[in-house]
Amino acid sequence: MTEEKAVVYAQDAGDGIRVIYLNQPKKKNAISAPMMDILSDLLRAADDDDDVRVVVLRGAGENFSSGGDLNQGDGGKPTPEQARKTLRRYLNAVRTIRAISKPVMCMVDGYAVGGAFALALASDLVCASDRAQFVPAFCQIGIIPEMGMMKMLPELVGAQRAKELLFIGGKIPAAQMKDWGLVNRLFPADELEASTLEFARQLSAMPDASIQITKTMMNALADETLAASLEAESTASPFCTTTTAYAKTMERFAK
Structure with a gap:
């Protein structure tokens, strides 16, 4: 399979930068469990x-990702046990981003x-x-926020604001997220790729050992309860898929 046809692939961009692409542009890079693997x-x-x-983690085309692919699987309704097993593959991707020593720069x-x-x-x-x-889109379809969002979002924007965003949802402009501290750099759309790679080159030119140790120490300190949060999600979210409210939401999507 060529890189362009792989649902996720990596290319080196020089200067020590590896770019990983979510590559389902026709689906706005909707993510599936195999992609997360x-x-x-x-x-x-x-x-x-x-x-x-x-x-550098990015999406192919004009979107980072439209979130979880609702059309994956065999078309049947998964059992809570199956849903839990699938969700844990998504959660593992979050653990990996946080655990590896190389810094991960997300380009949105x-x-x-x-997700x-x-x-x-x-x-x-x-x-x-x-x-x-940025669109939370978890509670709005009848499941709990997944992939560590309930821990990480409040730490970035505050608990009260995070609750409003997660409860009500909506589309949050990148400029607002920068003001709240989630986005580091904001660029015009036609300059995003070049400017992100230039930012990555600045980081790549730094002493690698100090950068990697700083990342792993900061994440270890911040993520003391992340494992517990992810483990709880892996049971709580599949439970939500058994509720009447979730079934009604899925009926609307099917139409």
Whole structure:
């Protein structure tokens, strides 16, 4: 399979930068459990490669990702046990981003919805275009926020604001997220790729050992309860899929 046809693939951009692409542009890079498995593998491979100093995570085309792919699977309704097993593959991608020593820079254009929003939260640095929008989209479909969002979002924007965002949802402009501290750099859409890679080069030029140790220490201190949060999610969210409210939401999506 060529890189362009792989649902997730990696390319080296020079200067110690490895770019990982979510590659389902016709689906706005909707993410599936198999994609998250590949992402975790590519992240670990980058961490093991001495020539890689920075990882850039992006979507192919004009969107980072529309969130979880609602059309994956065999079309039948999964049991809570099956849903839990699938969800844990998504959660593993978050653990991997947080655990590897190489810094992960997330590049967000277009939409970052649901689990894709969570991938951005898990990343070490975030660059976004001025047209990018972040959409929580968990409670609104009848499940709990997943992939560590309930821990990471309040730490970035405060508990009260996080509750409003998670309860009500909506499209949050990247400029607002920068004001709240989630986005590090905001660029015009037509300059996003070049400017993000230039930012990555600045980071790549720093002493690698100090950057990597700083990341792992900061994440270890911040993530003391992340494992417990992810473990709780893996049971709580599948339970929500058994509720009447969730079934009604899925009926609306099916129409």
